[in-house]
Amino acid sequence: MAKHNKKEVYWRCKKCGDEIYWNTHKKMIMCKCGALGVDGCEFYVRLIGNESDREEVKRVKTHGQSNPKGK
Numbered sequence: 001m002a003k004h005n006k007k008e009v010y011w012r013c014k015k016c017g018d019e020i021y022w023n024t025h026k027k028m029i030m031c032k033c034g035a036l037g038v039d040g041c042e043f044y045v046r047l048i049g050n051e052s053d054r055e056e057v058k059r060v061k062t063h064g065q066s067n068p069k070g071k
Helices: none
Strands: 005-013 019-021 037-040 045-048 054-062
Touching: none
Parallel strands: none
Antiparallel strands: 005 019, 005 054, 037 045
16 A cells, blocks of 8 residues: 655744744734744745745655654
8 A cells, every 4th residue: 555645834934933834724824923924725825024034844744644843
């Protein structure tokens, strides 16, 4: 049986460390310091804030379990 891996994308604020999942179901989610905002759905992702204050984090989800904090 083949393994089914799914990539999940989060956006991390470099100022406060908050991570926000890309699919927010069309609701703007702000990090706790307010430097990063993410608004997304299956059709788009809108990012608010300076590019230098955020980074993309990709994780692999295997068999229904997420890979927390890249471990």
